[in-house]
Amino acid sequence: MELSGAEIIVQALIDEGVEYVFGYPGGAVLHTYDALFKQDKVKHILVRHEQAATHGADGYARATGRCGVALVTSGPGATNAITGIATAYMDSIPMVILSGQVPTPVIGSDAFQEVDTVGISRPCVKHNFLVRDVHDLALTIRKAFYIATSGRPGPVLVDIPKDVTDPNIKIPYHYPKEIKLRSYNPATKGHPGQIRKAVDVLLQAKRPVIYTGGGVILGEASKSLRELIDLLGYPITSTLMGLGAFPMTDPRFLGMLGMHGTYEANMAMHETDVLVAVGARFDDRVTGKIEHFCPHATIIHIDVDPSSISKNVRVDVPIVGPVGSVLADMVRLIREAKAGPDPAALQDWWRQIEVWRGVKCLAYDRNSPLIKPQFAVETLYQVTGGDLYLTSDVGQHQMFAAQFYPFDEPRRWINSGGLGTMGFGLPAAMGVQLAFPEATVACISGEASILMCIQELATCKQYDLPVKIILLNNGYMGMVRQWQEFFYESRYAHSYVDALPDFVKLTESFGHVGMRVDQPGDLEGAMREAFAMKDRLVFLDIVVDPAENVYPMIEAGKGHHEMHLSPERELA
Amino acid sequence: MRHIISVLLENEAGALSRVAGLFSARGYNIESLTVAPTDDPTLSRMTLVTVGSEEIIEQIKKQLNKLVDTVKLLDLTEGRHLERELMLIKVRAQREDREELKRLTEIFRAKIIDVTATSYVIELTGTSQKIDAFIQAVPEGLIIEVVRSGPIGIARGEKGLTL
Numbered sequence: 087m088e089l090s091g092a093e094i095i096v097q098a099l100i101d102e103g104v105e106y107v108f109g110y111p112g113g114a115v116l117h118t119y120d121a122l123f124k125q126d127k128v129k130h131i132l133v134r135h136e137q138a139a140t141h142g143a144d145g146y147a148r149a150t151g152r153c154g155v156a157l158v159t160s161g162p163g164a165t166n167a168i169t170g171i172a173t174a175y176m177d178s179i180p181m182v183i184l185s186g187q188v189p190t191p192v193i194g195s196d197a198f199q200e201v202d203t204v205g206i207s208r209p210c211v212k213h214n215f216l217v218r219d220v221h222d223l224a225l226t227i228r229k230a231f232y233i234a235t236s237g238r239p240g241p242v243l244v245d246i247p248k249d250v251t252d253p254n255i256k257i258p259y260h261y262p263k264e265i266k267l268r269s270y271n272p273a274t275k276g277h278p279g280q281i282r283k284a285v286d287v288l289l290q291a292k293r294p295v296i297y298t299g300g301g302v303i304l305g306e307a308s309k310s311l312r313e314l315i316d317l318l319g320y321p322i323t324s325t326l327m328g329l330g331a332f333p334m335t336d337p338r339f340l341g342m343l344g345m346h347g348t349y350e351a352n353m354a355m356h357e358t359d360v361l362v363a364v365g366a367r368f369d370d371r372v373t374g375k376i377e378h379f380c381p382h383a384t385i386i387h388i389d390v391d392p393s394s395i396s397k398n399v400r401v402d403v404p405i406v407g408p409v410g411s412v413l414a415d416m417v418r419l420i421r422e423a424k425a426g427p428d429p430a431a432l433q434d435w436w437r438q439i440e441v442w443r444g445v446k447c448l449a450y451d452r453n454s455p456l457i458k459p460q461f462a463v464e465t466l467y468q469v470t471g472g473d474l475y476l477t478s479d480v481g482q483h484q485m486f487a488a489q490f491y492p493f494d495e496p497r498r499w500i501n502s503g504g505l506g507t508m509g510f511g512l513p514a515a516m517g518v519q520l521a522f523p524e525a526t527v528a529c530i531s532g533e534a535s536i537l538m539c540i541q542e543l544a545t546c547k548q549y550d551l552p553v554k555i556i557l558l559n560n561g562y563m564g565m566v567r568q569w570q571e572f573f574y575e576s577r578y579a580h581s582y583v584d585a586l587p588d589f590v591k592l593t594e595s596f597g598h599v600g601m602r603v604d605q606p607g608d609l610e611g612a613m614r615e616a617f618a619m620k621d622r623l624v625f626l627d628i629v630v631d632p633a634e635n636v637y638p639m640i641e642a643g644k645g646h647h648e649m650h651l652s653p654e655r656e657l658a
Numbered sequence: 659m660r661h662i663i664s665v666l667l668e669n670e671a672g673a674l675s676r677v678a679g680l681f682s683a684r685g686y687n688i689e690s691l692t693v694a695p696t697d698d699p700t701l702s703r704m705t706l707v708t709v710g711s712e713e714i715i716e717q718i719k720k721q722l723n724k725l726v727d728t729v730k731l732l733d734l735t736e737g738r739h740l741e742r743e744l745m746l747i748k749v750r751a752q753r754e755d756r757e758e759l760k761r762l763t764e765i766f767r768a769k770i771i772d773v774t775a776t777s778y779v780i781e782l783t784g785t786s787q788k789i790d791a792f793i794q795a796v797p798e799g800l801i802i803e804v805v806r807s808g809p810i811g812i813a814r815g816e817k818g819l820t821l
Contacts, residue, residue: 204672209683213726216671233726268821269668269729393720396713 089259091220091251092117095184098227099128101261104155106131106520108142112159113199114186117251131520131549134541136163138513140170140183140241141539145517147179148500149475151306153235154181154517160188161199164245165206169507171241172210176504177327178304180239182230183207189249190218203245212240220250224261232265237272238391239304273390276407276415284362284386284403285419291360292431293382293438294320297343297372300327300503301365301389301409303496308332310413311364317420318427321439323351325366326484327503330493335472340439341448344372345640346485349447350439352638352646355380357438363387365409368398369504370642378645388412447638447651448489456631457606459483459558463490466528466556469613475500475518475527479511479535482564485636487530509538515553516545526617528554533586533627534563543596546623554616555625557589560632568635593625604629660689661715662741662811664819665704665722666729669695673702673727680725686710686718690808698821701729705810707786730819738814744781745789746771748802751778755800766792777802785809 089097095118099107108131111119122130133139136158143154154174158167164185174181188197204216213233215226223246230242288294302311308331315322315338322332323343332339341348343355355361361383366372373379379399387394387401388409395404405412420426450460463486466474472494478484478501493499500518502510515529536557546553558564566581590600599622603612609628616624637652667673674693681688689707696703708718715733723731734741751759751773763770763780766788772779782792786809793804813819 205675208672208676208679214672267726270726391724393717393724395720397717397720400713 087259088256090117090121090253090256091223091246092121092253094220094223094259095227095246095251096121096125096128097259098224098261099155100125102153102231104128104153106146106517107155107157108133108139108146108517109157110136110139110159110163112163112186114160114188114248115157115163115251117248117253118157118184118186118246120253130157131516132545133513134544135539136166137169137509138516138539138542138545140167140174140181141507141510141513142517143181144170144174144179144510145477145500145514146521147174147181147517148514149497149518150521151497152180153231154179156181156183158183159186159199160203161201164201164203168207168210169509171207171243173502173505173507173510174241175210175212177300177502178239179241180235181241182227182234183241183243185243185245187216187245187247190247191249193247203243207243210241211243214243214245216245217250218247220252220255220257223250224259228262228265229267232267233270238301273392273407274411276388276405276412278415280403280405281412281415282419284405285416285423287360287384287386287403288318288362288416289420289423289425289427291320292428293358293435294318294360294362294427295354295358296320296322296362296364297324297355297366298322298328298331298364299325299366302328302331305365305390305409307365307410307413308496310410310417313417314413314420317417319432320427321354321436323347323354325369325372325503326488326501328366329488329499330496333494334492335494342488345374345642346489346636346638348489349445349638349649349651350442352640352649353442354439356646358383361385363389363401364413365389367394370398373399374640374648375643375645378647445651447649450634454606454631457604457609457628459486459560459630459634460490461606462556462558462609462628462630463487463530465609465613466530467491469610469617470526470528473526474498475515475522475525477501477511477514477518477527477529479529479531480506480508481532481535482560482568482634482636483530483532483535483558485565486558508535511535512539512542512553512555513545516542516549516551519551519553520549526554528556530556530558532564533557533559533561533589534583540592543593543598543623547597550621551623552619552621553623555623557625557627558630559589559627560630560634561586562632565636571635572641589625589627593623598623598625600625600627602627602629659712659715660707660709660735662734662739662809663706663708663719663722664732664734664811665706666696666731666819666821667693667702667704668727668729669700669702670727674704676725676727677704677706677722680721684717684721686714692808692810701821703819705808707809729821732813732819734811734813739811740814741785741809741811742783743786743789743809744783744807745792746779746781746805747793747796748777748779749796749800750776750802751800752776755797758797759800762792762795766795768792
């Protein structure tokens with residue numbers, strides 16, 4: 087089979103089993119778009135801004151576990167995509183980005199729509215390539231998919247100059263099935279000696295905590311994790327990125343940990359004697375002040391990326407390997423062990439945890455005449471019965487969702503954790519809805535975040551994506567306002583959004599349904615109505631208490647034991 | 659502590675900038691960096707001198723290893739090794755200074771490789787310390803310019819950093 091560069095790109099995507107490409111055409115990718123036009127196996131989703139192409143591919147990848155694909159043109163197409171690439175990079179999401187580039191003879195001449203895409207993207211990709219010769223194209227794309235999806239996943243960018251896609255130059259096409267790189271060999275198995283050591287430590291624990299992160303979801307290790315907890319009966323907490331890997335409605339789940347984590351999770355971290363970190367990277371929002379982090383604990387860390395280990399926190403028993411296989415090995419060893427965990431110690435430990443739980447750190451004013459954002463999320467859970475893919479933007483609504491919507495399955499909670507990208511939620515929801523056309527998909531957002539990618543309402547219309555937008559509208563950039571209230575004597579510098587659109591009319595102008603609610607009593611009915619419209623996008627503008635803050639909170643630079651519960655309820 | 663790290667890299671465009679970018683993005687120190695292809699033209703060997711605490715050096719090595727272009731890595735400082743740096747130094751060599759400069763060149767086993775009526779270019783190979791010492795020893799005011807290659811290194815004994 088003889089193909090042009092543009093045809094090779096499309097055929098390679100077909101051979102990779104790619105369903106959707108999220109993209110936006112432009113000069114440097116016109117040949118590729120022409121090749122896309124002539125086939126119907128790979129479907130192209132036309133976004134309205136390249137940031138949404140990468141977020142869309144990202145949402146698709148997070149929901150399915152498969153590689154997301156974006157296609158953008160050179161120059162501004164590539165720079166617009168960067169935010170989405172960095173978002174995927176921080177959360178280790180598998181993605182391949184194909185970017186057009188000016189023709190090779192003019193690279194470096196400041197040609198029209200030229201930018202050094204490989205240079206600009208370098209710090210926020212797992213790897214990138216510039217393809218200078220059409221003969222290298224198929225192999226490079228194969229490498230890109232392999233690197234993006236193996237080991238610790240991440241985005242890989244392939245920059246392709248226009249002349250490399252020339253329709254008049256045809257070459258024989260061969261797409262390698264297997265690929266091996268001498269310089270890239272991700273761990274496939276944990277070290278047996280280290281695993282044995284970890285199990286010994288774990289079985290001797292008196293006050294154990296399992297702390298899981300996004301790696302459990304990325305590594306499809308949910309099942310093994312559940313087996314481990316069932317075997318041991320240990321308490322488990324999760325980062326923002328790991329929510330749903332273990333059922334959040336299970337009594338052994340302590341809630342999220344960290345800056346806005348629960349009192350019981352953070353106190354358990356502070357008092358634990360054996361901490362097992364699984365696919366988590368000791369992010370500063372999780373650890374608080376490093377000097378105060380888990381002061382009494384022997385720390386076991388399982389991660390596929392060796393550079394995650396002992397990066398922020400010194401680890402006692404490191405295990406480099408895929409979390410799924412390592413957890414499965416641990417489960418096997420625990421089953422074979424002569425003695426299980428110490429039941430008396432565990433009982434004491436749970437008794438202590440229940441005392442902390444009794445503080446009810448997530449309590450809020452249920453009698454408020456205003457809609458409390460927490461109440462809105464609880465209502466969302468009630469109405470959807472937990473059967474929901476929920477994407478999120480960034481800010482207070484994101485934290486409220488993480489605290490008040492218990493996910494029982496992985497890949498249901500989709501948010502930008504590492505980079506904290508406002509504007510992520512709506513385009514990510516498009517990716518999720520495309521992956522699962524029959525599923526209920528909602529995007530929780532704020533009136534500030536949603537405006538950052540609001541143009542995607544047009545994409546949703548074009549492809550009939552019935553996403554439900556749950557907007558917690560408090561008129562402020564809530565999280566910014568909260569920090570200004572706490573740390574800047576309530577000087578709300580530019581966090582008040584003075585000129586908001588009428589979201590109902592705005593949504594209607596895009597051809598969707600808009601609804602507005604401002605009374606607590608109307609909320610459930612409105613949500614039921616919205617979710618009953620199965621084939622329509624509904625934008626539910628919920629006017630919430632503008633002064634509500636996210637609690638509990640550990641201020642940046644404080645330890646887990648130094649939480650604030652709320653202004654009215656301080657801990658001794 | 660000072661570490662000399664040898665890295666075998668894929669000899670591909672951009673590999674050097676990945677290393678340089680890694681150091682600047684993560685705020686690591688680079689004292690010197692040299693790179694050139696090896697006997698296998700598909701591989702480059704880079705020698706990197708850096709300073710940092712044991713934790714930082716550990717992270718530097720892990721992060722370097724994580725680069726997709728990195729084939730192999732060795733911290734030479736962990737074992738017995740040889741280290742060499744090349745310097746070309748141009749000095750003012752008026753009649754009254756010539757003898758002194760020639761003596762110095764002899765003591766350090768350096769070579770004078772360019773001579774004019776008023777200047778010498780001297781070539782010197784050795785450890786970085788030896789080169790420092792030579793620069794120190796040149797009488798004040800005579801140095802016109804100094805070019806140093808940055809150290810390269812190799813482990814002693816039979817074992818090599820190869821594929």
